[in-house]
Amino acid sequence: MAQTGLTRAEIENLDSMWKAPGFVPTLVAVFAAFGAWSLLLPVIPLAALDAGHSATIAGATTGIFMAATVATQIFTPAMLRRIGYNPVMVAAAFMLGVPALGHLLDDAVWALLLFSALRGVGFGALTVAESALIAELVPARFLGKASGMLGVFVGVAQMVFLPLGLWTAGQFGYGSVYIAAAVVALIAAVMCLRIPRIRAQETSREKADVSMWKLVLVPAVAVNSLSMSFGAVSSFLPAAVQELDPVTGAVIGGFMLSITGGAAMALRYFSGIVADRAGRAGVTMIPGQLMGFGGVALMALVIANGWSVWWLVLAGVLFGGGFGMVQNEALLEMFQRLPRTKVSEASAVWNMAYDAGTGIGSFVLGFVAARAAYSGAYTVAAAIVAVGILATLTDRYLGAHRVTEHNNIRTRLRQIPVPRRPRRRR
Structure with a gap:
């Protein structure tokens, strides 16, 4: 029961x-x-x-x-x-x-x-x-x-x-x-x-101060950019490891996704602890995006230059850890920006951004890999993550002027027309 x-x-x-x-x-x-x-x-x-x-x-x-x-x-x-x-x-x-x-x-x-x-x-x-x-x-x-x-x-x-x-x-x-x-x-x-x-709570019929999509778009882009890259990581990283070093790669290739997943789990939980202590979401968002960017960029460099396969292990840890932090921060930011009556919408947007990104990333970056090798796919993946970082930085710059509260009183007071006093004639 x-x-x-x-x-x-x-x-x-x-x-x-x-x-x-x-x-x-x-x-x-x-x-x-x-x-x-x-x-x-x-x-x-x-x-x-x-x-x-x-x-x-x-x-x-x-x-x-x-x-x-x-x-x-x-x-x-x-x-x-x-x-x-x-x-x-x-x-x-x-x-x-x-x-x-x-x-x-x-x-x-x-x-x-x-x-x-x-x-x-x-x-x-x-x-x-x-x-x-x-x-x-x-x-x-x-x-x-x-x-x-x-x-x-x-x-x-x-x-x-x-x-x-x-x-x-x-x-x-x-x-x-x-x-x-x-x-x-x-x-x-x-x-x-x-x-x-x-x-789930019923949503208010009153018009919100800010469109829901304007509030959740940037966190959605952040998680989507990394989930698209994850499509390439999950599809090609084990094969890339074995191709780079047939001997060592045969041993660690099968564990690469577990290594990446383990880093994602650990740092997603760490990100949650930081958010709770800070009392707000977003503290580890940009560090997570930078880690994810560093991970896929390092993958591209290692494969293009034939460096040691152990650099790919480091790249997998960086990407996984960054992806884990961004997953948690994106969901928490959506919860924080939307009223409590829209937590189910926040969850839906987050899941769609994640799942659609993984599917699209596997397809698009697989197309790139077929024509520009694995290094080309990871280079494009790094560029996609960079777009997410740029969106977050822009959002932070503009965020000081964003109204996130539902039925924000201060904003409503500003909208009330105040008659001007007529000037006295001398």
């Missing part, structure tokens, strides 16, 4: 995020959900290739999954208001897991694409709901740390289940992975039942 939710005042009086009702079940549910996703992420394309399909079809399984994910994220805030977090997350976890069993029926193209799309619907709704729910469950002064902890659970799930899916497929066949993914996702659904039955 779902736990009873506390009032906002009672939540703010909690002395620890761990005491917030539903916080721990949410983390466990997120771990299981991302575990189910990670089990199948590398396995479905591999199964498509082994079934005799082309590389295009294999790639399309991931592409249609992400397309369904982003499309669902657009409508999730409305569902959270109308239905509530608990039912949406239970249904989303169910949709993420049960369609995995559909892959047991057939390995034809229609089955690969249909069941991938259905899983994408579940994943899209779940990712938006869990990020927004954290802002609803924990005291505001612990939101940075809570968001960072969410990133830790996501990261650990990926580090554990990505290689586990491939290993299980090799040892016991693809069918065993499909069943395992369904079971793990159903565990997430059960844990979602322990989440308080609350709904």
